[in-house]
Amino acid sequence: MLARLAANRLNQIRQTFRQPARAFSTALNYHLDSPDNNPNLPWEFNDANKAKVKEILSHYPTNYKQSAVIPLLDLAQQQHGGWLPVSAMNAVAKVIEVAPIRVYEVATFYSMFNRSKVGKYHLLVCGTTPCMIRGSREIEEALLKHLGVKRNEVTQDGFFSVGEMECMGCCVNAPMITVADYSNGSEGYTYNYYEDVTPEKVVEIVEKLRKGEKPPHGTQNPQRIRSGPAGGNTTLLSDPKPPPCRDLDAC
Amino acid sequence: MGLGLLASKAIRPTTRLINFQNPNNLFLRTIVSKPELRNPEPAAAQPEQPLVDLSPRTPVGGARVHFPNPDDAIEVFVDGFPVKIPKGFSVLQACEVAGVDIPRFCYHSRLSIAGNCRMCLVEVEKSPKPVASCAMPALPGMKIKTDTPVAKKAREGVMEFLLMNHPLDCPICDQGGECDLQDQSMAFGSDRGRFTEMKRSVVDKNLGPLVKTVMTRCIQCTRCVRFASEVAGVQDLGMLGRGSGEEIGTYVEKLMTSELSGNVIDICPVGALTSKPFAFKARNWELKNTETIDVTDAVGSNIRIDSRGPEVMRIVPRLNEDINEEWISDKTRFCYDGLKRQRLNDPMIRGPDGRFKPVNWREALSVVAEVAHQVKPEEIVGISGKLSDAESMIVLKDFLNRLGSNNVWGEGIGVNTNADLRSGYIMNTSIAGLEKADAFLLVGTQPRVEAAMVNARIRKTVTVNQAKVGYIGPATDFNYDNQHLGTGPQTLIDIAEGRHPFSKIISNAKHPVIIVGGGIFERKDQDAIFAAVETIAKQGNVVRSDWNGLNVLLLHAAQAAALDLGLVPQSENSLESAKFVYLMGADDTNLDKIPKDAFVVYQGHHGDKSVYRANVILPAAAFSEKEGIYENTEGCTQQTWPAVPTVGDSRDDWKIIRALSEVAEVRLPYDTIGGVRARLRTVAPNLVQIDEREPAALPSSLRPTFTQKMDPTPFGVAVENFYMTDAITRASKIMAQCSAMLLKK
Amino acid sequence: MAWRGNLSKNIKELRFLLCQSSPASSSARAFIEKNYKELKTLNPKLPILIRECSGVEPQLWLRYDLGVEKGIKLEGMTEPQISKLLESMVKAAAAFKA
Numbered sequence A: 001m002l003a004r005l006a007a008n009r010l011n012q013i014r015q016t017f018r019q020p021a022r023a024f025s026t027a028l029n030y031h032l033d034s035p036d037n038n039p040n041l042p043w044e045f046n047d048a049n050k051a052k053v054k055e056i057l058s059h060y061p062t063n064y065k066q067s068a069v070i071p072l073l074d075l076a077q078q079q080h081g082g083w084l085p086v087s088a089m090n091a092v093a094k095v096i097e098v099a100p101i102r103v104y105e106v107a108t109f110y111s112m113f114n115r116s117k118v119g120k121y122h123l124l125v126c127g128t129t130p131c132m133i134r135g136s137r138e139i140e141e142a143l144l145k146h147l148g149v150k151r152n153e154v155t156q157d158g159f160f161s162v163g164e165m166e167c168m169g170c171c172v173n174a175p176m177i178t179v180a181d182y183s184n185g186s187e188g189y190t191y192n193y194y195e196d197v198t199p200e201k202v203v204e205i206v207e208k209l210r211k212g213e214k215p216p217h218g219t220q221n222p223q224r225i226r227s228g229p230a231g232g233n234t235t236l237l238s239d240p241k242p243p244p245c246r247d248l249d250a251c
Numbered sequence B: 001m002g003l004g005l006l007a008s009k010a011i012r013p014t015t016r017l018i019n020f021q022n023p024n025n026l027f028l029r030t031i032v033s034k035p036e037l038r039n040p041e042p043a044a045a046q047p048e049q050p051l052v053d054l055s056p057r058t059p060v061g062g063a064r065v066h067f068p069n070p071d072d073a074i075e076v077f078v079d080g081f082p083v084k085i086p087k088g089f090s091v092l093q094a095c096e097v098a099g100v101d102i103p104r105f106c107y108h109s110r111l112s113i114a115g116n117c118r119m120c121l122v123e124v125e126k127s128p129k130p131v132a133s134c135a136m137p138a139l140p141g142m143k144i145k146t147d148t149p150v151a152k153k154a155r156e157g158v159m160e161f162l163l164m165n166h167p168l169d170c171p172i173c174d175q176g177g178e179c180d181l182q183d184q185s186m187a188f189g190s191d192r193g194r195f196t197e198m199k200r201s202v203v204d205k206n207l208g209p210l211v212k213t214v215m216t217r218c219i220q221c222t223r224c225v226r227f228a229s230e231v232a233g234v235q236d237l238g239m240l241g242r243g244s245g246e247e248i249g250t251y252v253e254k255l256m257t258s259e260l261s262g263n264v265i266d267i268c269p270v271g272a273l274t275s276k277p278f279a280f281k282a283r284n285w286e287l288k289n290t291e292t293i294d295v296t297d298a299v300g301s302n303i304r305i306d307s308r309g310p311e312v313m314r315i316v317p318r319l320n321e322d323i324n325e326e327w328i329s330d331k332t333r334f335c336y337d338g339l340k341r342q343r344l345n346d347p348m349i350r351g352p353d354g355r356f357k358p359v360n361w362r363e364a365l366s367v368v369a370e371v372a373h374q375v376k377p378e379e380i381v382g383i384s385g386k387l388s389d390a391e392s393m394i395v396l397k398d399f400l401n402r403l404g405s406n407n408v409w410g411e412g413i414g415v416n417t418n419a420d421l422r423s424g425y426i427m428n429t430s431i432a433g434l435e436k437a438d439a440f441l442l443v444g445t446q447p448r449v450e451a452a453m454v455n456a457r458i459r460k461t462v463t464v465n466q467a468k469v470g471y472i473g474p475a476t477d478f479n480y481d482n483q484h485l486g487t488g489p490q491t492l493i494d495i496a497e498g499r500h501p502f503s504k505i506i507s508n509a510k511h512p513v514i515i516v517g518g519g520i521f522e523r524k525d526q527d528a529i530f531a532a533v534e535t536i537a538k539q540g541n542v543v544r545s546d547w548n549g550l551n552v553l554l555l556h557a558a559q560a561a562a563l564d565l566g567l568v569p570q571s572e573n574s575l576e577s578a579k580f581v582y583l584m585g586a587d588d589t590n591l592d593k594i595p596k597d598a599f600v601v602y603q604g605h606h607g608d609k610s611v612y613r614a615n616v617i618l619p620a621a622a623f624s625e626k627e628g629i630y631e632n633t634e635g636c637t638q639q640t641w642p643a644v645p646t647v648g649d650s651r652d653d654w655k656i657i658r659a660l661s662e663v664a665e666v667r668l669p670y671d672t673i674g675g676v677r678a679r680l681r682t683v684a685p686n687l688v689q690i691d692e693r694e695p696a697a698l699p700s701s702l703r704p705t706f707t708q709k710m711d712p713t714p715f716g717v718a719v720e721n722f723y724m725t726d727a728i729t730r731a732s733k734i735m736a737q738c739s740a741m742l743l744k745k
Numbered sequence C: 001m002a003w004r005g006n007l008s009k010n011i012k013e014l015r016f017l018l019c020q021s022s023p024a025s026s027s028a029r030a031f032i033e034k035n036y037k038e039l040k041t042l043n044p045k046l047p048i049l050i051r052e053c054s055g056v057e058p059q060l061w062l063r064y065d066l067g068v069e070k071g072i073k074l075e076g077m078t079e080p081q082i083s084k085l086l087e088s089m090v091k092a093a094a095a096f097k098a
Helices: A002-017 A020-024 A047-057 A062-079 A086-096 A100-109 A129-133 A136-147 A199-211 B002-010 B016-021 B091-097 B149-164 B180-188 B223-231 B263-267 B330-340 B361-374 B390-402 B432-436 B452-465 B489-496 B501-508 B518-522 B526-539 B559-564 B653-663 B673-683 B733-741 C023-042 C079-097
Strands: A121-126 A160-165 A177-181 A190-195 B074-078 B081-085 B121-124 B143-145 B211-213 B238-240 B247-249 B273-275 B288-293 B302-308 B311-317 B348-350 B356-358 B380-384 B407-410 B439-443 B468-472 B483-486 B512-517 B550-553 B580-584 B599-604 B616-619 B628-631 B636-640 C013-018 C048-052 C059-063 C069-073
Touching: A047 A062, A047 A086, A062 A086, A062 A100, A086 A100, A100 B238, A121 A136, A121 A199, A129 A136, A136 A160, A136 A199, A160 A199, A177 A199, B074 B091, B081 B091, B091 B121, B091 B143, B121 B149, B149 B180, B223 B263, B223 B452, B263 B273, B263 B311, B288 B636, B311 B330, B330 B733, B348 B361, B361 B616, B361 B653, B380 B390, B390 B407, B390 B559, B390 B580, B390 B628, B390 B653, B390 B673, B407 B559, B432 B452, B439 B452, B439 B501, B439 B526, B468 B501, B483 B489, B489 B501, B489 B526, B501 B512, B501 B526, B512 B518, B512 B526, B518 B526, B518 B550, B526 B550, B559 B628, B599 B653, B673 C059, C013 C023, C023 C048, C023 C079, C059 C079, C069 C079
Parallel strands: A121 A160, B074 B143, B380 B407, B380 B580, B439 B468, B439 B512, B468 B483, B512 B550, B580 B599, B599 B616, C013 C048
Antiparallel strands: A121 A177, A177 A190, B074 B081, B121 B143, B211 B273, B238 B247, B288 B302, B302 B311, B348 B356, B348 B616, B628 B636, C013 C059, C059 C069
């Protein structure tokens, strides 16, 4: 009991000193120049993406090009292997004809824009309540222990990084992870959910990804079909009954 | 916050018992609340308010209310008091007209509305929740209540939230004593907070040698972001991140190079952005405020010099809607430390060994008078400087005229300058009038470095009216869209003859404006250039009875008054053949032109360039130490007031010359400043109408053109280094830092 | 009008002080609008300063050598009268010099 009290107290102290903002985002709100991330490095969209840029811009009125900032930043992120260097943000700013600071504002606002390096496969573990009570903390621990990294850190071989994500809508299939696949640039970019995972299953998935295989995404529980219950549906087995009366005013 | 937290720290729950009972409350607090504070009912449920005082009220801050369309006025009720406001006013502005000051942090009358601080919440009848008065348009018949429990609780709540992450920096924060947060929490906040967690802290950003940032104090009102992008025109600052981790910054390491960057110091309601040179120097209550005029450029921005004893501690802007609104340029704001360095404080005479020897006034003046009588009258030359006031210039002119010399001129004024018609050298449109314009033609002038406040006004007009700007001159940076039409007089001829596409823009504009730079006065072909400009003006209907769009942007504070007083060089080579040269603060004349055997007297306040050539030095007073009349580029006469005592043995400029005239036996007929001003009235009566702008009715087209030939040399840059343009700024360490770090290389 | 070319011989500076809009200065304004260009063309080096200020009485000031100045009120004069006055001042200055 004393140990539990001590552990609780330690947790409380740690809690007050933890800065939650930093743990969620992948970088700070200001940029520090480094050899592979500084404004002097040239960056531009590759040819295939240039066509995509034109297509994206066509969705918005010509005098409101700046509305395209989020899809363009996403495209730039995919092209650059999962993260946005400052030169990519400057290039996007030039395309949409705004001052770079406006693009920086958007990029720092959204946590899905990684402004520091991530692995080829960026694993995101959902940590919100439904997943948490189904064991997402153990999933995360298993991943971190297996890969030997801390949160938001990239493994030595550059293949994997683990981050925490908000609820991705799979509460029925909790716990789940997402694998953002940046290994093939923007053409091969996929963002797939691996649901109903267990700590062992998730390690398996990681090893399969490392070998270059593509494990099937979706629910990892063989007994479930998508969000259906294990063992098959227990309701909705037949067509729904028609309403008692079509003319609601008469009934 | 105070005692409750201290008390709870004293009863730190290290005892197992308290921890066991309530493991999740590390710090127990006692909270005091009263029933009526916990349950604010809307004012309708309360009994009717007592009678409202219906006597007329003055708007907050003495503001003027302008009704653009008197038929469109609507009536709203502020705390029961009916008030008439123009149609587009917000609730906050309506309350201001009614004399009720609503607390706010993010709203600023000259910036766009953000509505993110929520401090301006007031109760509006029939509204389910309090409304942000800065953003809510006032509708006819609205009943606005600002002193009900709902509004008060809202303010206390917002204040509590703002103070939650705000560090306890008041003792070390420069904004203490003039901090909006302090003042509003005293007036509208509750007496204690309930925040017991850890406060967040933010990394400080480096914005340059002028603005000190302590970003932990920032309350994210975004005033600086909006100022930088709207008024200064540089999009440097932004709000990065989100939630409580929001930071104001430039993201990449970028200095604020805009010439208006110092104004964010005034705008920031807390001590996040403060003046770096003024950091930790003084508290605002120990400073004496003197309302005076800035002389570092021709705009004549209204400033307030805050001084402590004999030292100028800082310069802050004063409101003047017509000239500088509420802003001043960085040069105006930070030149004050030049007033403390390189000062001349004793009269000095250069001995035969070439070194200066301090003497007393009697000796110095007698030496000067003696030499003045030994030379022929046409060999006497007087040049007044960039920072000279009108009184000293007229006294210099009178003195030299009495000695028989006609060679008195102001620096920067060339031989062919025609100072006859006032409309030929002032800003006829007036700075405030520029706001009506819808087309600008800038000829040989870079307003951003020559007159930053005029540039801010042009930018405002371009943004609001979508005005088109055409620029002729060397390539420079502008902070608004412009067309670079050309670099030299050839483009002017093209526009005058209608061949250039821009001539159509001028003809189609309802209020076209042409601004000619003051650097033109140095050119030999200035007549021809003005003639070309007049042709453009005639074709574009720029000068008419209700609108005069032909302007000249002068370069320094003394130029307008010098031209008014007729200080124009009479002959080409008067300086080269001079034997006695009287330089009154003239530091930018070409000293090489002065012959080696000429006797040079330098009267000024700084040991700048000309001192090195001088034979006698007479120390004078700087603008912060004398009462002087200055006329700005639009022709508005203003007066400086002395804020600090003079340095050492120096005297006012005009007094020195008056004393000199006595010693030289050509006594001038006035002894007091009133007498000098009476003399001014006989020369240029507009110079004694202080704070008034006298428009020039007679058009400059009356001038005859003497030189027809236009010199094809392209227009040059009149101001090379924005930060160091005259004696005071060249002596200033802050300006030196700025020019080293902030100028674009 | 030969005297117009002789202005700058003895007069160092000519100053007109007048009001922009008052009726008292209307003749002074008319005089300048009609004659300034010619006077200046004939005497390019002579400063003919025209200083407008609201509420000021119309005046003509002449500055001679050694800072001596003479000021004349132009109130109530018509435009040809002002012209004649200027002529007489020029002649007087020439006579004095001689």
